Amino acid sequence: xxxxxxxxxxxxxxxxxxxxxxxxxxxxxxxxxxxxxxxxxxxxxxxxxxxxxxxxxxxxxxxxxxxxxxxxxxxxxxxxxxxxxxxxxxxxxxxxxxxxxxxxxxxxxxxxxxxxxxxxxxxxxxxxxxxxxxxxxxxxxxxxxxxxxxxxxxxxxxxxxxxxxxxxxxxxxxxxxxxxxxxxxxxxxxxxxxxxxxxxxxxxxxxxxxxxxxxxxxxxxxxxxxxxxxxxxxxxxxxxxxxxxxxxxxxxxxxxxxxxxxxxxxxxxxxxxxxxxxxxxxxxxxxxxxxxxxxxxxxxxxxxxxxxxxxxxxxxxxxxxxxxxxxxxxxxxxxxxxxxxxxxxxxxxxxxxxxxxxxxxxxxxxxxxxxxxxxxxxxxxxxxxxxxxxxxxxxxxxxxxxxxxxxxxxxxxxxxxxxxxxxxxxxxxxxxx
Numbered sequence: 001x002x003x004x005x006x007x008x009x010x011x012x013x014x015x016x017x018x019x020x021x022x023x024x025x026x027x028x029x030x031x032x033x034x035x036x037x038x039x040x041x042x043x044x045x046x047x048x049x050x051x052x053x054x055x056x057x058x059x060x061x062x063x064x065x066x067x068x069x070x071x072x073x074x075x076x077x078x079x080x081x082x083x084x085x086x087x088x089x090x091x092x093x094x095x096x097x098x099x100x101x102x103x104x105x106x107x108x109x110x111x112x113x114x115x116x117x118x119x120x121x122x123x124x125x126x127x128x129x130x131x132x133x134x135x136x137x138x139x140x141x142x143x144x145x146x147x148x149x150x151x152x153x154x155x156x157x158x159x160x161x162x163x164x165x166x167x168x169x170x171x172x173x174x175x176x177x178x179x180x181x182x183x184x185x186x187x188x189x190x191x192x193x194x195x196x197x198x199x200x201x202x203x204x205x206x207x208x209x210x211x212x213x214x215x216x217x218x219x220x221x222x223x224x225x226x227x228x229x230x231x232x233x234x235x236x237x238x239x240x241x242x243x244x245x246x247x248x249x250x251x252x253x254x255x256x257x258x259x260x261x262x263x264x265x266x267x268x269x270x271x272x273x274x275x276x277x278x279x280x281x282x283x284x285x286x287x288x289x290x291x292x293x294x295x296x297x298x299x300x301x302x303x304x305x306x307x308x309x310x311x312x313x314x315x316x317x318x319x320x321x322x323x324x325x326x327x328x329x330x331x332x333x334x335x336x337x338x339x340x341x342x343x344x345x346x347x348x349x350x351x352x353x354x355x356x357x358x359x360x361x362x363x364x365x366x367x368x369x370x371x372x373x374x375x376x377x378x379x380x381x382x383x384x385x386x387x388x389x390x391x392x393x394x395x396x397x398x399x400x401x402x403x404x405x406x407x408x409x410x411x412x413x414x415x416x417x418x419x420x421x422x423x424x425x426x427x428x429x430x431x432x433x
Contacts, residue, residue, distance in 0.1 A: 046125035070147035076126035078155035145184035153192035160210030319361035
């Protein structure tokens with residue numbers, strides 16, 4: 001059916017809308033590659049809808065048109081992803097491996113790929129037509145709202161796990177359009193994205209292709225829309241959980257951007273992240289350089305008052321890594337210490353007792369580390385600390401057991417930190433004056 005000729009003759013607006021709804025419903029069933037003739041006609045009709053909506057700027061459609069468009073889009077796009085989208089990956093980023101169509105001969109895989117490509121043409125045109133419909137100047141978010149709710153948003157967010165990057169980017173941009181043009185759908189779209197991210201964070205989906213796109217969308221939503229307090233709390237929990245993920249290295253930068261975006265409106269998140277990183281180090285006995293780099297990138301964004309409370313426990317934790325066998329971890333942790341010290345030199349000049357744990361850690365590097373660069377760096381840091389009047393003498397060393405976790409009979413820094421600093425910071429309502 002040619003939409004232009006169909007809509008030229010009938011003078012009655014109701015008749016035009018009826019014809020339009022019938023055409024949209026013709027495009028609704030998803031066809032396989034075997035339905036070659038019908039598939040060609042469907043793609044032609046979808047192109048016609050796209051061309052009409054792409055040039056239409058002021059047509060005010062009734063609610064049944066909005067319902068039909070939403071149904072058409074869902075039928076063409078919200079299909080089960082292939083099993084490869086959910087399988088745990090061996091070594092690729094975000095739990096994504098090379099993909100493909102699994103086992104079978106080369107000929108079988110080629111045929112499956114060709115059929116999939118043919119079928120995807122209607123999906124791609126459904127995206128294009130839907131986005132043109134939403135982009136119209138006369139698009140009415142109030143009429144669309146009942147049809148773009150949580151179920152619709154969930155189906156769209158799930159497409160961010162598609163293997164094809166172009167579809168992931170298209171799905172993300174479509175979510176942004178829905179969020180911007182339909183205010184009533186904003187909470188549902190964000191909730192769907194966070195739930196999709198949570199499935200990956202908590203291990204229900206060991207593989208996910210679109211973690212970067214999800215984090216992009218969530219950060220963008222937090223910056224440009226009003227987010228409710230329950231939604232903020234839910235998102236915060238998911239972001240904290242992602243710190244424990246084995247593929248953190250592959251999405252660390254996007255995660256940091258998302259945390260910064262959320263913290264710009266709710267400044268308690270970054271302190272929680274720093275405390276969580278220390279908890280991960282302590283409870284799981286890990287010394288991952290990725291977590292250290294995450295902490296380094298976030299600490300300068302931490303609220304100043306919270307950082308004053310946090311810097312002592314942070315320094316006590318990172319000083320454990322000074323003598324680590326991994327020379328990169330050793331060097332970067334020492335670099336982090338000197339940066340912290342320089343940026344708050346007066347604080348450390350007045351905390352000579354507290355800084356002794358750092359001094360002993362640096363002297364241990366001098367005595368025991370296999371890497372000569374680390375030894376030289378530790379020696380230089382001690383000299384800088386004397387020069388800056390943080391310590392008096394780089395040669396004096398306390399008994400090592402005095403500052404080891406769980407062995408100190410004089411000062412147990414870690415008990416002091418957890419009881420006097422970290423608990424009041426994380427649970428301010430329970431702190432005492």
